Amino acid sequence: MMEIADERIRYAIEHTEVLKLPKQTLATFGTTNVDYYLLTEPVYTELVNQQETVIRAGKVSSERPRIVTPTYLTKLEGFTENARRYIELLAREHPHAPGLLYSYKNEPKELTIVSDPLNVVASRLNEKIDREGEKLAAIIKGVDELWDVSLLKFISQLTEGSLGSNIAELRKRGLLDIDRAGIPREARLRIEELFELVKQGLADPAKLKIELDRWDLFEEYEDRFLSLFRRR
Numbered sequence: 001m002m003e004i005a006d007e008r009i010r011y012a013i014e015h016t017e018v019l020k021l022p023k024q025t026l027a028t029f030g031t032t033n034v035d036y037y038l039l040t041e042p043v044y045t046e047l048v049n050q051q052e053t054v055i056r057a058g059k060v061s062s063e064r065p066r067i068v069t070p071t072y073l074t075k076l077e078g079f080t081e082n083a084r085r086y087i088e089l090l091a092r093e094h095p096h097a098p099g100l101l102y103s104y105k106n107e108p109k110e111l112t113i114v115s116d117p118l119n120v121v122a123s124r125l126n127e128k129i130d131r132e133g134e135k136l137a138a139i140i141k142g143v144d145e146l147w148d149v150s151l152l153k154f155i156s157q158l159t160e161g162s163l164g165s166n167i168a169e170l171r172k173r174g175l176l177d178i179d180r181a182g183i184p185r186e187a188r189l190r191i192e193e194l195f196e197l198v199k200q201g202l203a204d205p206a207k208l209k210i211e212l213d214r215w216d217l218f219e220e221y222e223d224r225f226l227s228l229f230r231r232r
Contacts, residue, residue, distance in 0.1 A: 008146060011143070011146075012142070012146035012153075013149060013153050015142075015143050016141065016142045016143060016153045017141040018138065018140055018153075018154050018157055019039075019122050019139040019141055020126055020129065020137070020139040021157070021158070021161065022136045022137060023135040025161060025162035025165050026102070026158065026159070026162035026166065027062075028064070028065065028165070028169040028170060029064055029169075030064055031062065031063055032062040032136065033059055033061050033062075033136060034061075034137070034138060034158065035057070035059050035134065035136065035137045035138070036057070036058055036059070036137070036138045036151070036154065037055055037056070037137075037140070038055075038056040038057075038058070038140045038142050038147055038151055038154075039054070039056075039118050039121055039122055039125075039140065039142065040054045040056070040118075040144035041054070041144060042054055042144055043144050043145055050115060051116070051118075052113055052114065052116075053113070053116055053117065053120075053121045054111065054112075054113050054144060055111070055112045055113070055114065055121065055125075056108065056110075056111050057109045057110050057111075057112075058106060058108040058109050059107045059109065060104055060105070060107075060151075060154075060155060061104065061105045061107065062158075063102075063105075065100040065102050065166050066100065066101045066190070067098050067099070067100060067170065067175060067176060067184040067186040067187060068098070068099055068101045068187075069091075069095060069182065070094060070095060071091045071095045071096065071216075072187075072214050072215060073087045074087055075213065076214070095182060096178050096182035098176050098178065098184050100163065100166060100167065100170075104155055122139055122141065125139055138154060138158075140154045170186065181217075181220075183215055187215060190211070191208070191211060191217070194207065194211060195208065195224070198228055205225075205228060205229075208225065209225065
């Protein structure tokens with residue numbers, strides 16, 4: 001059964017095509033919202049005598065990419081067993097090698113079915129995007145029953161296209177620099193930001209504690225962390 005599922009996913013990846021990428025890459029220091037139109041041919045197309053296209057409209061939000069290390073990634077949840085083994089191998093060989101972690105949120109908006117061929121719908125949407133000057137919009141040709149896989153392929157391509165410029169900006173500001181403890185400068189600044197947010201009551205202290213634990217820094221910041229509660 002796993003082999004069949006893998007084959008279907010590979011099929012969806014191979015038959016997904018990004019027809020229009022956003023004109024802007026993902027922002028390095030802010031949230032990026034990309035509107036997408038994912039076009040598919042209905043699974044029942046072969047059973048009817050007409051061409052229809054399913055339009056799934058939505059928005060993908062990308063948070064500011066975070067600088068992490070393989071050691072940090074070993075503390076995150078949600079990875080498959082094989083992925084975790086790979087990360088642990090990286091952590092042993094390159095424990096402090098910096099990399100970028102991108103976080104995405106998908107917000108589906110609406111689903112419509114129109115009685116036009118997919119290429120006609122794509123052309124019409126492309127003209128609309130250009131006419132309205134939408135710089136953060138994309139058109140994706142996907143596979144109907146595995147449209148979420150098609151969306152993930154788009155996200156992967158979007159990330160790959162933004163990686164170079166994001167790394168260049170971070171390096172220019174010295175945020176990729178690693179200190180003696182093996183912690184990237186950007187991570188130290190993020191911890192400072194979390195301390196300030198917790199102090200102002202704008203963030204949950206548990207979130208700060210988790211971040212410190214992931215970097216194995218709780219002992220270093222323990223007194224300062226506990227002082228947050230003494231002031232309340």
